[in-house]
Amino acid sequence: MNLKQTSVIILSVIILTSTVLAAEKPYPPEGALLTKQLELAKQLHASELKSAQTALQRMQVANQLSQDAIDSEDPVSKYALFLTAQSLYLEGDDYIGALHIIDSIQNHFQIDALKQKYDILDQAISSRLKNRQYRQIFEQIRPLIEESLLKNDYETARKLGVLAKNTATKTRVRSLELTAREYNLEINSLQSQYEQYLQQQKALKTAPDDKQLNQETGRYLCYVNNNWKEGLKRLALGDNNLSQIARLELQENPDAATVGEAWWDASEKLSSFPAKNVRHHAAIWYQKALPQLEGLVKTDIEQKTAALEPQQDIKVKLVDPVKYARIIAQDKHIGKAGDREEDIVYTLDFAYPIAVNDLRVRFKGQPAKLNQTSNGDIFISIDGGEWLNVSGWSTETSIYSQKFKGWLELSFQTADNKFARQLRVLFQYRSGKEAFVIYHVGCVE
Numbered sequence: 001m002n003l004k005q006t007s008v009i010i011l012s013v014i015i016l017t018s019t020v021l022a023a024e025k026p027y028p029p030e031g032a033l034l035t036k037q038l039e040l041a042k043q044l045h046a047s048e049l050k051s052a053q054t055a056l057q058r059m060q061v062a063n064q065l066s067q068d069a070i071d072s073e074d075p076v077s078k079y080a081l082f083l084t085a086q087s088l089y090l091e092g093d094d095y096i097g098a099l100h101i102i103d104s105i106q107n108h109f110q111i112d113a114l115k116q117k118y119d120i121l122d123q124a125i126s127s128r129l130k131n132r133q134y135r136q137i138f139e140q141i142r143p144l145i146e147e148s149l150l151k152n153d154y155e156t157a158r159k160l161g162v163l164a165k166n167t168a169t170k171t172r173v174r175s176l177e178l179t180a181r182e183y184n185l186e187i188n189s190l191q192s193q194y195e196q197y198l199q200q201q202k203a204l205k206t207a208p209d210d211k212q213l214n215q216e217t218g219r220y221l222c223y224v225n226n227n228w229k230e231g232l233k234r235l236a237l238g239d240n241n242l243s244q245i246a247r248l249e250l251q252e253n254p255d256a257a258t259v260g261e262a263w264w265d266a267s268e269k270l271s272s273f274p275a276k277n278v279r280h281h282a283a284i285w286y287q288k289a290l291p292q293l294e295g296l297v298k299t300d301i302e303q304k305t306a307a308l309e310p311q312q313d314i315k316v317k318l319v320d321p322v323k324y325a326r327i328i329a330q331d332k333h334i335g336k337a338g339d340r341e342e343d344i345v346y347t348l349d350f351a352y353p354i355a356v357n358d359l360r361v362r363f364k365g366q367p368a369k370l371n372q373t374s375n376g377d378i379f380i381s382i383d384g385g386e387w388l389n390v391s392g393w394s395t396e397t398s399i400y401s402q403k404f405k406g407w408l409e410l411s412f413q414t415a416d417n418k419f420a421r422q423l424r425v426l427f428q429y430r431s432g433k434e435a436f437v438i439y440h441v442g443c444v445e
Contacts, residue, residue, distance in 0.1 A: 028109045029076045037080035049088060054349040055421035056383060058092045066104050078108060095124040095137060096353045096419055114156055117144055125167050132445060134170045136355050139417055141167065145183060146273055150226055154191045161187045186272050190224055211238045223274035228281055242266065257293065260285035264304065283308050314356060314414045316390035318397060321362055321409040330442030346425045346441035353419035360445065361410040361425065365401065365438040381424040
């Protein structure tokens with residue numbers, strides 16, 4: 001090897017090493033330098049921080065601070081801006097927003113995001129919040145439990161289980177208390193399986209070809225850790241039904257539909273977290289098979305896999321108004337029917353995030369007379385997003401509202417765990433401008 005070749009190799013190693021080091025995320029800064037940057041961030045953004053009074057305004061300012069953090073090349077300034085954004089959310093009891101900031105920080109720094117999220121939620125349930133907020137917090141716990149299970153972090157999983165129990169108690173909702181109990185039973189069960197897995201791992205060192213040990217450890221890796229690459233290899237060394245499915249999948253070109261169906265059938269014998277992992281693995285094979293399928297078989301698979309995907313649709317229906325305790329936000333239109341602006345938008349700003357499923361939007365208008373028409377549509381926009389046509393409007397509906405002195409209510413339902421910090425409501429009339437005029441819209445609880 002000549003000097004030139006040696007130099008090229010050394011240079012290549014240096015470049016490769018530098019790339020690896022550059023890709024490694026730094027630990028968050030601490031100490032006086034960080035304190036100074038936090039003070040500077042507050043001074044530079046004092047006016048924006050002061051003016052952020054509603055949940056949507058806080059989110060907008062926090063988003064800008066986060067973007068400034070991402071754009072910053074100075075790690076201390078970057079971290080200080082992220083923390084300033086998080087503090088803004090916490091000041092408004094917006095724990096959902098604070099959790100999102102942790103995700104952003106994790107993209108740039110080495111942190112224990114799971115622990116930080118636990119600390120945020122633990123702080124939340126120690127505060128005096130609305131019942132609805134406790135229910136929203138409860139919804140955030142399950143994904144964190146699953147993340148800790150994937151990592152075999154049962155210490156954190158147990159803490160989260162206790163947090164779920166305490167949060168459910170504060171909601172005073174019996175179904176959530178039962179769900180929290182199921183969480184804790186599941187954590188205890190999976191921890192027992194993990195302890196057995198560790199013992200089996202030790203035994204494999206002296207008996208690496210043992211069929212029972214391989215299929216049991218493989219099962220845990222697939223079902224709980226979602227580590228199918230390693231888990232399938234071990235399952236394939238066993239002699240039970242799961243081993244046969246594993247060997248089928250590990251073939252060079254297996255029939256995708258057959259593999260998917262086999263794992264889906266296996267998931268039917270499971271529950272909760274393991275069942276979810278196996279179904280998602282089955283769905284991967286189903287998706288590979290779909291282009292070659294048709295008819296009822298294809299429809300059946302599409303329905304199965306669709307049930308695993310987050311549902312973005314928001315269903316809204318008109319319902320009879322019922323009693324409420326308080327008004328969360330409201331907007332009114334002042335004026336008579338004849339001077340109402342076309343397509344007027346009502347804006348409801350919330351002090352903290354509201355789960356879409358908890359939204360109860362009441363509105364009042366001048367009921368239509370029997371000889372007048374009032375046809376149109378109702379649209380909503382969440383946090384300044386696109387307009388969604390959620391409900392139709394008819395003369396019959398207008399007349400029916402007279403039963404409640406012009407009041408009616410919109411009920412929301414979505415499978416997605418979505419929150420709203422602002423809701424805009426638009427009543428778009430196709431006829432009868434003077435027949436039914438909405439002049440008061442509010443969100444109640």
